[in-house]
Amino acid sequence: MFLLKKVKYKHILDIQHLSIRENKITCIVGESGSGKTILLRLLNKLISCDSGEIYYKEQELSSIYSIDLRRKIVMLPQQAAIFPGNIRDNLLIGLKFAEQPIVHDSELQHTLKMVHLKNKLDDPSETLSGGEKQRLALGRIILMKPEVFLLDEPSSALDDETERIIIEQLVAYTKENQKSLIMVTHSRNIAQTYADDIIEIHNGTIAHFQEVSDERYH
Amino acid sequence: MKGIIELQIWQMIAAYVFVVVLLLVVRLKGIRREKEIFIATIRMTLQLILTGYVLVFLFENPSPVLTILFLLVMEVFAVFNIFKRVKLELSTKLKQIIALSMVIGTISCLLYFLLVVVRISPWYDPQYFIPIAGMLIGNSMTGISLGVTRLVDGMQTQKDLVEGALMLGATPKMASKRIVDNAFDSAILPSINSMVGMGIVFLPGMMTGQILSGVSPVTAIEYQIAIMLGIVGSVALTVIIFVHLGYKTFFNEQCQLITDQD
Ligand SMILES: Nc1ncnc2c1ncn2[C@@H]1O[C@H](COP(=O)(O)OP(=O)(O)O)[C@@H](O)[C@H]1O
Ligand SMILES: [Mg+2]
Numbered sequence: 001m002f003l004l005k006k007v008k009y010k011h012i013l014d015i016q017h018l019s020i021r022e023n024k025i026t027c028i029v030g031e032s033g034s035g036k037t038i039l040l041r042l043l044n045k046l047i048s049c050d051s052g053e054i055y056y057k058e059q060e061l062s063s064i065y066s067i068d069l070r071r072k073i074v075m076l077p078q079q080a081a082i083f084p085g086n087i088r089d090n091l092l093i094g095l096k097f098a099e100q101p102i103v104h105d106s107e108l109q110h111t112l113k114m115v116h117l118k119n120k121l122d123d124p125s126e127t128l129s130g131g132e133k134q135r136l137a138l139g140r141i142i143l144m145k146p147e148v149f150l151l152d153e154p155s156s157a158l159d160d161e162t163e164r165i166i167i168e169q170l171v172a173y174t175k176e177n178q179k180s181l182i183m184v185t186h187s188r189n190i191a192q193t194y195a196d197d198i199i200e201i202h203n204g205t206i207a208h209f210q211e212v213s214d215e216r217y218h
Numbered sequence: 219m220k221g222i223i224e225l226q227i228w229q230m231i232a233a234y235v236f237v238v239v240l241l242l243v244v245r246l247k248g249i250r251r252e253k254e255i256f257i258a259t260i261r262m263t264l265q266l267i268l269t270g271y272v273l274v275f276l277f278e279n280p281s282p283v284l285t286i287l288f289l290l291v292m293e294v295f296a297v298f299n300i301f302k303r304v305k306l307e308l309s310t311k312l313k314q315i316i317a318l319s320m321v322i323g324t325i326s327c328l329l330y331f332l333l334v335v336v337r338i339s340p341w342y343d344p345q346y347f348i349p350i351a352g353m354l355i356g357n358s359m360t361g362i363s364l365g366v367t368r369l370v371d372g373m374q375t376q377k378d379l380v381e382g383a384l385m386l387g388a389t390p391k392m393a394s395k396r397i398v399d400n401a402f403d404s405a406i407l408p409s410i411n412s413m414v415g416m417g418i419v420f421l422p423g424m425m426t427g428q429i430l431s432g433v434s435p436v437t438a439i440e441y442q443i444a445i446m447l448g449i450v451g452s453v454a455l456t457v458i459i460f461v462h463l464g465y466k467t468f469f470n471e472q473c474q475l476i477t478d479q480d
Contacts, residue, residue, distance in 0.1 A: 044385055048472055066473040071387030081382025084396075097388035141386070 001148070001180060002043060007052035013038050013204045015052075020182060020197070022057075025171055027191035028184045030201035036184040037078065039201065040150045043182065044075040071098040075150040078184075080137035082128070087112075087136060088121040094140040103143060114169050115139040116162055131157035135166065142173070149174070151183040155190070163187070167194060222431045234259075276344040285342040289328075289351050293321055296359040303363040306370045311467040315460060316366060323456025324355050331448040353424065353445060354452040357409060361453035362460055365405030369461060372397035373468050380468075381475055390469040398461045405457040409450050416446065 001022035007015045013035045020026050028036050041047045042054060045066045054061045061069065074094070083093050091108050095101070108121055115135040119128070128136060134157050141149065149170075155163035171194045174181040185191055191198050192212065200208035237259050244251050276284055297317045301308065308316075328351050332338050338346045373380065376397060383393035416422060417439075424445060428438035470476050 045472065046381060046384060046474060048474065062472075067387055067389055070385060074387065075385040077378075077382060077385060079378065081379050081385075083379060083382075093383075094386045097383055097386040097392055099387075144386070 001057060002182075003055040005053045005055075007042070007049045007054060009035075009038055009042060009047065009049050011204075013042070013049075015039075015204075015206055018199065018206055018209070020180075020199075022180050023175075023178050024180060024196040025174060025194055026180075026182045026197045026199060027195035028182065028199045028201060029186075029188060029191050030207070034201045035204040036201055037152055038204075040075055040152050040182070040184060043148075044073055044150055045069050046075070071100075071144075072146055073148040073150060074098075074141045074144055074146040076134075076137055076141055076152060076154055078152040078156065080130075080133040082125050082133050082136065085125065086121065087117075087119055087123050087125050090125045090136055091121075091140050091143060094144045098144055100144065107143070111139040111143055114142060114173070116165055116169075129157075131159075131162070134158070138166070138170075142170075145177070146179070148180045148182065151181070153184050153186060156186060163190070273344075273348065276348065280340070280342065280344050282340075282342040285344050285347050288344070288348055289325075292351060292355050293317075293324070296320060296355050300359055300363050300366065304366045304370070306367065306374075308366070308370065309467055312366075312370070312464060315463045315467065316362065319456050319460035319463070320355070320358060320362065323459050324351070324358050324452050327448060327452035327455055328354050330451075331444070335444055335448070349424075350445065350448070354448060357449045358452045358456040361405040361409060362456050364408070365401045365457045365460055366464070368401035368404045369397060369464055372400060373465075377475065384473065384475065390466065390473055394465040394468070398465050401461050402457055406450070406454055409453045413446055413450065416442070422446075 002018075002020035004015050004018040006017075007013065028039065030036055038047070042049055043056075045061055045064075048062065056064065056069070056073065083090055085093075088105070088108060091111065092102055095103065105121060112119065112121075115138050117132060117135050117139065119132075125133070125136060134154065138151070138154055154170075155167060158166065167190055170181065173179070195212050198208075198210040198212055199206060200210070237255065241252055241255055244255065272288075276288060297320055300316055300320070301313060328347075331350060331354070332346060333341060336346060336350075341347075373394065380393045380397070384390070412422075422442055425435075425438045425442040428441060429435055468476055
């Protein structure tokens, strides 16, 4: 689905070849500062590489209109962006930005359940904790039903139990709905348990690529 | 109506007593501001004398070329003043847009005001053209300075929210809407507030000047109302043009935020 060839970004990232499969769960691991966030930002086209090519479904990223691309390949940043307004506003804002039709409250409530938030839709959003904000932002992009989820450490502010539940839900959702999930995670345990593929980044290069699912099933 | 009392040179000098008092107070209190006060007084005096002579010359030799030249000089001074007032780093592109907005915004309002509202003739009559241009340009300058500050500051401090919106597929326009609206709002607020206080909290300078020179207060008020509307229009138009072109300079053609390093 994604194909990277000789991609360089400043002195931070240097990827000779990388291919990411469609309808799979791909985990990106590596120490902090190794370039994981930069890689996600490249795939979302928030930034462009200095040299090399990135393809999404055989089409070069530079030839796809950025806005259309980002509406299909949505990114969740490590620090959730919470916009002024209540929880409903924050859930709906993704759909508004992507110019998709607004959904009914019942669907919003279903999404809140999915990300394990017990708040009401009219509750203020600024007072949420870091972990709750992250889950709210996750709910927002689930509502957008993108082709690809790019998640930057979606569970970094969560306790182990909530983390397990949320990731499990998300993986199930991805599989059921034929989506692709690309997720940066600090947890090797999560990567080993849920990933089909694991990409390990070291100092801006691909240190290791592992197809877990094949090993798991063979 | 009687005309105005001409001030003799000794009467002018008597007015400087106010500054002498200020200097004394400052010295007694040990506030080290003597130099600034002295320089400011001298500058004001010299600049006004100079402007006075230029205006006398212009009024005695009315010509379209001179009027336009004077207008351009005012625009250039105003634009550089804006760059100086905004204490933030401005990109070249943004500076060009500031200049463009000032020129288009003020001149179109000025022409409407002079030719449609006041109906002066000839169109370049310096007695009307120059003071009114000065008021429109001066107020638009203040307004756009506030707008520029809010826009640039907002784009820097709310960078994460702007990028957060882009990640979700927002266009640059959607992503910066809140900041743009806020910049526009803060730019026109002073003009709106001054309309609200007008006549009660303070008597505006132009009206006071006209009354002092013997014009009937009714005429002075008519002019004041008209100019106030003109000022609001000019500020609004200038700032609208600025914010609608200005936010775009923060994004590249790939709809990515332009970072400072690049
Ligand atoms: N906009 C930027 N400009 C220059 N360097 C950056 C920028 N963003 C991140 N970096 C640097 O790039 C490296 C990789 O960053 P990042 O991808 O955020 O790492 P991580 O793997 O922790 O997500 C770090 O050394 C970081 O300091
Ligand atoms: Mg990171």
